[in-house]
Amino acid sequence: MVVTRDEQAQRLDPGPPGAFITHDPRFEAVLGDSPGLHRVLDTDAHEGPVYVAAEDALYFTTLPRPDAHGALDFPAVSIKRVALDGERFPLEPDRVSVLQTGVRTANGMAGDDSGGLVVCQQGTPSERAALIRVETASGAAETLVDGLRGAPLNSPNDVVLRSDGTIWFTDPSYGHLQGFRPPPQLGDYVYRWNPASDRLTVVADDFDKPNGLAFSADEQTLYVTDSGANQAPGSFDATRPHHIRAFDVLDGRRLGPGRLFAVTLPGFPDGIKVDSEERVYASCFDGVQVFAPDGELIGEIALPGAVNFTFGGRHRNILFITRDTAVWAAILQATGPGLPVGTQVRGA
Secondary structure: OOOOOHHHHOOOOOOOOOOEEEOOHHHHHHHOOOOEEEEEEEOOEEEEEEEEOOOOEEEEEEOOEOOOOOOOOOOEOOEEEEEOOOOOOOOOHHHEEEEOOOOOOEEEEEEOOOOOEEEEEOOOOOOOOEEEEEOOOOOOEEEEEOEEOOEEOOOOOOEEEOOOOOEEEEEOOHHHHOOOOOOOOOOOEEEEEEOOOOEEEEEEOOOOOEEEEEEOOOOOEEEEEEOOOOOOOOOOOOOOOOEEEEEEEEOOOEEOOOEEEEEOOOOOOOOEEEOOOOOEEEEEOOEEEEEOOOOOEEEEEEOOOOOEEEEEOOOOOEEEEEOOOEEEEEEOOOOOOOOOEOOOOOOO
16 A cells, blocks of 8 residues: 555554444444454564465565665565464564565565465566566566556556456556656556456556455455545545445456445545455554445444455454554454465466
8 A cells, every 4th residue: 555554553552442343233243252353463564465374374565665775766565474373362573584585566465276476566667567476485476467558557556366267456556656656658447367368458447546456255246445535645635535346247357337335434445355244344544444245334443554454364264454563363253255375276
């Protein structure tokens, strides 16, 4: 995402007694009898959390920093790994390691069925933005797609994989707004890439700043957040989009007309996920908001500074949340859809 949330993060002490806020009785099915919110460990966890079941590990991208020479136009971003230990929290700092790769300015990520990571590489002034696949065992990286008919991508932000093998991602022009990418040659689009045909297709072209995206459990709906209200670091323009839109997926290849699903307040939405019961989760300034399938806000996980999150754990009932300064874990009754990454093996 384009902004850090350190200021908001200071508003919450560890282990808050009011960690879960109920707006509708339907939120009880999310929480169950004994929900909990736990600090996993302190680290610069920013974006792209991916839980790999075969390793009981969480991967994420770090907070952008100036590079080793102090240059702001080449922000340094790492991919880190936390070796988890079931539901034991907090964990020791030495459980964090850096995955050595050549990926630059990484942002959102998704795991594939072979345990690899599909990474949104935002690029630099001289290096093209791209979708990259990284082997977690070796750190070896390969470029999947970096442009549309010769025009370079802007700065890919978030990515999801569909069960048919296609890869869907958002490509806002935040890299240019932040000063480390040249002026865009493409619009702020949502894309579908088919590895089998190496074909990249624009599936939505009417966003201000498309950001997070997630499929419904049956993959018949695609939810996309629009963070257009955020145009500069730390900014919020309430007259610009700060909402979630829903699209019907047609023939697995195209999107129907978008419809407003929900507006997030305070702030703009970033990360988004859908659980096995079709409830929608989105991060905003106050934490993670949870919406019923009809778009009604039913509850919140009060964690100011939450950036992105993913379902994980042996029972898929732990929501691992990145917050710039730490990783947190919300233990819920709700579960993520399908099997965790790394439990199936298919061709990459």
